[in-house]
Every structure is written in structure tokens, then in C-alpha cells.
Amino acid sequence: MDTDFDDLIEIIFNVFGITDTQIFSKNRKSEICDVRKILAFELKNKGMGFQEIGMILKLHHTTVIHHVEKYKDRLKFDKTFKSKVFEFNKWKELFKRDMKKTLTLDNSKLLVLNNAMVALDAFNLQDIPKKSRALISICKEVRTDLLKKAVDKREKDKEFVLKLPYHKAEAIHDFLKGYEIYFPDDFGSYEANAILQITNELHRQLL
Known part of the structure; x- marks a missing residue:
């Protein structure tokens, strides 16, 4: 498209x-x-x-x-x-103003983000409160894109820029903020720091 x-x-x-x-x-x-x-x-x-x-x-x-x-x-x-x-x-x-947001990731951050979003696999949209369904649905779509990127970039040690529409960037930001609260012990210090960096990068652009 x-x-x-x-x-x-x-x-x-x-x-x-x-x-x-x-x-x-x-x-x-x-x-x-x-x-x-x-x-x-x-x-x-x-x-x-x-x-x-x-x-x-x-x-x-x-x-x-x-x-x-x-x-x-x-x-x-x-x-x-x-x-x-x-x-x-x-x-x-x-919308004539530029609302596209960018997320710069290397292989390590891409892996951390993918691992954090594994939790999405357990969600059944029918069991989620209606107000949260859109956010989870959007995050699942972004995760599909991220998995494709992970396959494409697995042999390359270069940063790449993921361009996101505003609502997708906002959904990932909100998901990661919630993840940080509800699953604080899921990752070690490097992973937790990577999640914090990604969240902060998105937050700056969403202000």
C-alpha cells in the first residue's frame, strides 16, 4: 500500500x-x-x-x-x-504536517523489543476490555513488521530506522510503559535499559 x-x-x-x-x-x-x-x-x-x-x-x-x-x-x-x-x-x-515517527534500532535493541512483545501472543482480543483492543491489535501488527525486520537484518550489524505512523508509535510507547510496570523483572539490566531508551525515544517524538 x-x-x-x-x-x-x-x-x-x-x-x-x-x-x-x-x-x-x-x-x-x-x-x-x-x-x-x-x-x-x-x-x-x-x-x-x-x-x-x-x-x-x-x-x-x-x-x-x-x-x-x-x-x-x-x-x-x-x-x-x-x-x-x-x-x-x-x-x-x-495531517499535512509530518506525523511520521522514527525508531532507530540495532540488532540488539530489535531483539529486546521483539522479546518484550512476545507477551502479545498470549492475548486473545475477545478477552481484552474493549478500550484496550485497539492498542493490542496495533501492537500485534507492529510486531509482525518487527519480526520481518529481524529476519532481514539478522546477518547485518547496522542500525536501521523504523518509520511509524503516530498511532502505532503511541501504541508501542504505551505498551512498553505498561510492560515496564507489570513485568519489571523479565529482563536484565541491559534489556531494561534498552526498553527505557526506546520508550524515551518515542516519548520525545510524541510530545
Whole structure:
């Protein structure tokens, strides 16, 4: 997916608290369907065809056409939907500022971070309080990216920069802060210091 789409997902999360995992799911809840309509319309405005949008959103192109047409109708007659679009557009303007955050990792820090995030494997989203599900879901997505990085970088002793949208950087920061509180004895002094450095690096950028 291109940067433009990632940015739209970032805005969607900040406005509605809905992740890309939820958008790509079969969930038919009205708030998620409304987000799909907004995304379909935004991508069409970028000059994409219905087939291409369907591939990105994992929808049949006829469903994309339906979303775009419904977007226009709802914008005219539905005050609630109109307010959602207003909030989305307001955030879109704010997002023109650079909200990408960076995390610089070497192999050692990457290993420590991966080891800390092993705890995510034990979480079943259905058993987690609703307000925490988005954070855990986002952290699991980032962990998948980190595992790929670990495979790619295992033979190389060079630092690399992991670029994160604001909400993903914030989720990792909050997870590590909680980890530091609830599992203080899981690591030795080096690992604990590495976690502290990563957390502080993210905290400075999130201020």
C-alpha cells in the first residue's frame, strides 16, 4: 500500500479509533461501513479506478461503486455522516504536517523489543476490555513488521530506522510503559535499559 493510503488510515484511526484490520474485516457495523465509504471516496478523488480501490480495500469493485454513491447521498441528507466527514477533513488538514515517527534500532535493541512483545501472543482480543483492543491489535501488527525486520537484518550489524505512523508509535510507547510496570523483572539490566531508551525515544517524538 502506498504512503497516501497509510496516511488515510492514520487519520481514520485518530478520528474514529478504527484500525486497518477492522476496515479489511467482514465487519458490517455502521461505523466501520461509514469509514469504508469515506476511504473509497477519498481514493476515487485521488484518481484511482474502482477496480484498483477494490483491490486496496479488499472489496468487489461493485461494492466500491456503491460506497462512493452512498457517500454522496449521505453527505447531502445525513447530518451524522456529514459531521464524520467534517472531522475527517479537519484531521486531513492537520495531517499535512509530518506525523511520521522514527525508531532507530540495532540488532540488539530489535531483539529486546521483539522479546518484550512476545507477551502479545498470549492475548486473545475477545478477552481484552474493549478500550484496550485497539492498542493490542496495533501492537500485534507492529510486531509482525518487527519480526520481518529481524529476519532481514539478522546477518547485518547496522542500525536501521523504523518509520511509524503516530498511532502505532503511541501504541508501542504505551505498551512498553505498561510492560515496564507489570513485568519489571523479565529482563536484565541491559534489556531494561534498552526498553527505557526506546520508550524515551518515542516519548520525545510524541510530545
